[in-house]
Amino acid sequence: MTQPVAEEIQLQVEEIHLSFGGLKVLAGVSTSVKKGEIFSIIGPNGAGKTSLLNCINRFYTPDRGKIIFEGQNILKLKPHQLAALGIARTFQNVELFKHMTVVDNIKLGHHVHLRSGFLSGGIYYGKTRREEMALRKEIEERIVDFLEIEQIRKSVVHTLPFGLQKRVELARALAMKPKILLLDEPATGMNLEETEDIARFILDINEEWGVTIILIEHDMGVVMDISDRVCVLDFGVKIAEGEPAEVRQNEQVIKAYLGQVDLTYSRLGA
Amino acid sequence: MRCGDFKENYIDDEEIFPSPFTKFWLALFLIFLIAFPFMANAHLLYIANMIGFAVIGAVGLNLLTGFTGQISLGHAAFIGVGAYTSAILVTRYGISFWLSIPLSGLVSALAGMVIGIPSLRVKGLYLCIATLAAQFIFGFTFVHWESMTKGITGIHIPPPAVGSFQFDTEKSFYWITLLFVILGVGYARNLVRSKMGRAFVAIRDRDLAAEIMGINLFRYKLSAFAISSFYAGVAGALWVSFLKVVTPEHFPFILCIQYLAMVIVGGLGSVIGSIFGAVFMTLIPEILNVLSDMVKSYAPGMAKMIIPFKQVVFGSMIVGFLIFEPRGLAEIWSRIKKFFTLWPFSY
Numbered sequence: 226m227t228q229p230v231a232e233e234i235q236l237q238v239e240e241i242h243l244s245f246g247g248l249k250v251l252a253g254v255s256t257s258v259k260k261g262e263i264f265s266i267i268g269p270n271g272a273g274k275t276s277l278l279n280c281i282n283r284f285y286t287p288d289r290g291k292i293i294f295e296g297q298n299i300l301k302l303k304p305h306q307l308a309a310l311g312i313a314r315t316f317q318n319v320e321l322f323k324h325m326t327v328v329d330n331i332k333l334g335h336h337v338h339l340r341s342g343f344l345s346g347g348i349y350y351g352k353t354r355r356e357e358m359a360l361r362k363e364i365e366e367r368i369v370d371f372l373e374i375e376q377i378r379k380s381v382v383h384t385l386p387f388g389l390q391k392r393v394e395l396a397r398a399l400a401m402k403p404k405i406l407l408l409d410e411p412a413t414g415m416n417l418e419e420t421e422d423i424a425r426f427i428l429d430i431n432e433e434w435g436v437t438i439i440l441i442e443h444d445m446g447v448v449m450d451i452s453d454r455v456c457v458l459d460f461g462v463k464i465a466e467g468e469p470a471e472v473r474q475n476e477q478v479i480k481a482y483l484g485q486v487d488l489t490y491s492r493l494g495a
Numbered sequence: 496m497r498c499g500d501f502k503e504n505y506i507d508d509e510e511i512f513p514s515p516f517t518k519f520w521l522a523l524f525l526i527f528l529i530a531f532p533f534m535a536n537a538h539l540l541y542i543a544n545m546i547g548f549a550v551i552g553a554v555g556l557n558l559l560t561g562f563t564g565q566i567s568l569g570h571a572a573f574i575g576v577g578a579y580t581s582a583i584l585v586t587r588y589g590i591s592f593w594l595s596i597p598l599s600g601l602v603s604a605l606a607g608m609v610i611g612i613p614s615l616r617v618k619g620l621y622l623c624i625a626t627l628a629a630q631f632i633f634g635f636t637f638v639h640w641e642s643m644t645k646g647i648t649g650i651h652i653p654p655p656a657v658g659s660f661q662f663d664t665e666k667s668f669y670w671i672t673l674l675f676v677i678l679g680v681g682y683a684r685n686l687v688r689s690k691m692g693r694a695f696v697a698i699r700d701r702d703l704a705a706e707i708m709g710i711n712l713f714r715y716k717l718s719a720f721a722i723s724s725f726y727a728g729v730a731g732a733l734w735v736s737f738l739k740v741v742t743p744e745h746f747p748f749i750l751c752i753q754y755l756a757m758v759i760v761g762g763l764g765s766v767i768g769s770i771f772g773a774v775f776m777t778l779i780p781e782i783l784n785v786l787s788d789m790v791k792s793y794a795p796g797m798a799k800m801i802i803p804f805k806q807v808v809f810g811s812m813i814v815g816f817l818i819f820e821p822r823g824l825a826e827i828w829s830r831i832k833k834f835f836t837l838w839p840f841s842y
Contacts, residue, residue: 282707308709320707322700323763325693333697337709338629339690343718347682353689361505401708 231250234393235260235437239282241290243273243461250276251287252461258405263431265448266369268458269481274441275317277458278407281439282314283307294405297406308337311404315394315411317441323383327374330382331364334400357449368396372426388419395426405437406430412444420444424451449473511684528673532666539808540665542781547771548734551679553757554766555726558683559756561763562692563719564699565614566622570630570727570754572610575637575746577603577728578735582650583643585736592655596675596732603728604721606633611720615713630748637743649742652735668737675733679726684766685754686722695719696764760816762823771824 236258243251251273258264266274277287281292283304292299293312302310313334322330339360341353349357369378372392377385382393391411398406408427412420424447430436442448448455449469457465457472459481465472472478502508512518521740532540580599584590590598606629613625637644644650654663655671662668686692694715697705702712735741753776761772787801820826 284703303711304706305709305711308707316704316705320701320704322697324700324706325696329693329696333693333705333708336690336694336697339691343686343722346691347686349685349689357509357689358505359511365505373673464501495595 233260234258235295236281236439237291237293238277238281239293241277241292242288243276243280244288248435250461251280253290253461254458254461256456256463257468258437259453261431261435261437262453263427263438263440263451265442265452267442267445267448267455267456271460272458273461274458275401275409276440276461278314278409278439281312281407310399311402312407313398313401313403313405314393314407315398315409317409317413319387319390319394320419321382321390321394321397324381326379326381327385327396328361328364328369328378330393331368331396331400332360334397335360335364335402338402364400368399371429372396372399373422388415391415391423392426395423399430399434403436405439407439409441410443411440412442412447420447423447427451508574509688511688514652519787532669537665540669542777544665544668544672544737546774546777547676548737549754549757549777550676550731550770552727552730552754553761553769553773554679554683555723555730557758557761557763557766557769558686558695558726559719559723561758561765561769562687562699563695563716565611565617565716565719566755567626567720567723568598568623568748568751569607569610569626569633570723571746571748571750572629572633573603573607573724573727574734574750575732575743576606576631576724576731577744578656578741579637579644579650580728582735584742585652587651592736596729598724599732600728603731604725607720607724607727608717608722611717612722614716634743634746634748637746638702644743649740651740653738655736663739672733672737677728679729680766680770683726687766690716691715698777699764700730703804756813760813760823762825763827765823767828768823768825771828775824779809779812780805 226316238254241251241254242249254273254277266277268274268409272307276285280287281299283299283302285299285358290300297310299307299310299312322333324331339356341356345351345353365378368446369375372395372436374389374392374396377389377393382390385393391414395408395411411427415423427438427440428451431438440448440452452469455465455469455472456463457475457478464477464481465475467475503515507513512521531543535543552570552574556567559565559567577599580602581592581595584595584598585592610626611627614622617625638646640646654661656662660667662671687695694705694710697708697710698712698715698719706712707812731746735745738745757772758769759772760775761770762768779818783805787805790801791798816823
């Protein structure tokens with residue numbers, strides 16, 4: 226919707242099966258995300274959206290299937306190796322380092338790009354000092370300024386309200402210099418104004434930084450407005466995928482969200 | 496006119512000692528530390544040395560427990576490994592004291608890494624028990640590996656020397672202790688504001704998110720164990736060189752608890768807190784000794800009661816700290832500093 230999207234596929238999910246004991250969470254989900262697009266995953270609660278992100282993140286190991294990121298099967302990697310590939314993420318319930326300041330949290334996002342070791346770090350002179358200063362400058366001038374969090378940069382994270390914590394988490398993810406950014410309900414618990422801010426940030430990140438975005442969101446206004454494509458999950462199965470306008474018209478989607486069409490009408494008394 | 500402490504570039508903002516004011520007080524404190532041996536008597540210097548060893552050990556434990564969040568009940572064992580390594584290297588292999596210090600740190604770090612392996616799988620109380628094993632394994636080894644450690648008779652260690660000058664008094668050893676304390680504290684303070692220190696805190700606060708940031712949990716947890724044990728090893732080696740003798744009784748289980756208490760009373764996750772904690776835990780028993788001697792001279796009949804009472808007072812002070820200042824002496828310190836930043840015109 227926003228800019229011409231390249232046709233190059235960046236992330237490909239092939240036939241992912243995931244189950245916990247007898248519970249099938251994902252039953253053969255396949256989809257693909259193109260480079261530079263905003264790809265939304267929607268679906269009712271318990272549809273397996275977050276589980277799918279957790280698979281991409283390697284928190285969960287699927288029973289079967291493949292996840293290919295830029296030609297590499299990432300199911301062979303460990304979670305901590307994904308950061309270096311350029312996969313960043315935010316969480317539904319904010320997973321920040323609560324006792325650190327905002328700036329330190331953002332600095333941690335840059336972890337994999339720093340070179341100093343335990344010796345040079347402990348001496349903190351020359352290379353390490355220059356590296357830390359360059360990092361601070363980049364954080365302040367690119368990220369803090371962009372996300373408008375200047376006034377809280379020295380605050381300890383757990384003292385901040387939820388809306389700001391979500392923004393700090395986004396900042397930390399950006400510090401990872403990601404190629405693809407997984408956002409798990411970034412607008413949850415926000416008022417209208419904050420939601421608009423977040424939507425604006427997501428669009429800017431996508432356009433100015435050229436980051437592919439995978440978005441899970443329950444706010445249909447946000448999803449339908451900013452997504453290039455939408456994928457709908459229900460009970461671990463993909464029931465629809467396409468441009469927002471198509472998906473909105475899809476009967477199966479309406480059924481998943483509202484129940485049977487005639488049932489809905491009968492409930493409404495029509 | 497500038498009214499307040501404003502920063503104009505990032506270098507200033509990342510300084511450890513941010514203002515000329517703090518630098519001034521630090522310099523004054525350093526002058527005091529240098530002048531101290533010329534003013535104090537042997538007993539005070541003995542206590543000062545003890546505080547120094549405790550500071551090195553406590554900073555090490557705080558890096559592991561306070562910053563990385565891995566509780567360790569094996570710290571006394573690592574101190575013992577360092578102490579015995581130094582003693583054996585110096586007496587048996589004729590290696591100089593100066594070389595034996597880093598070597599004992601390294602051996603201790605190796606022991607710490609082995610004991611730290613379970614930390615990838617177990618957390619909290621379970622890790623406590625796993626590290627407790629170190630205490631018993633090494634404690635047993637110190638006593639029973641007689642060919643190396645000479646068992647309960649212990650090893651006598653010659654004092655360190657430079658040329659013909661021997662560091663065999665409290666006063667001369669003070670300089671060695673001071674040097675290592677400054678190195679150890681400076682290293683720790685820098686480490687916690689660089690890549691590795693931040694990764695430690697990230698693991699403590701939220702290991703799940705730390706992994707997403709690309710932090711290899713296993714590697715960093717083991718590093719924390721290694722660095723912490725290195726400190727313990729150095730502290731142990733210095734301590735027994737100062738005492739000129741090492742026996743297994745120097746490293747009882749209670750020593751682990753004392754170090755944990757230093758770190759907790761001082762403030763978890765704070766380098767300066769470990770210093771406060773070490774000073775507190777070493778100095779308070781001495782002060783209580785002096786006080787009880789005074790009471791004894793006034794009321795000789797109470798002597799029997801006073802000795803156990805010292806323990807009661809000491810214990811209640813620790814409990815008091817946990818209740819009224821759970822974040823430790825470091826928190827009191829930061830409150831004092833905050834008060835004086837705008838003093839006398841705070842509003």
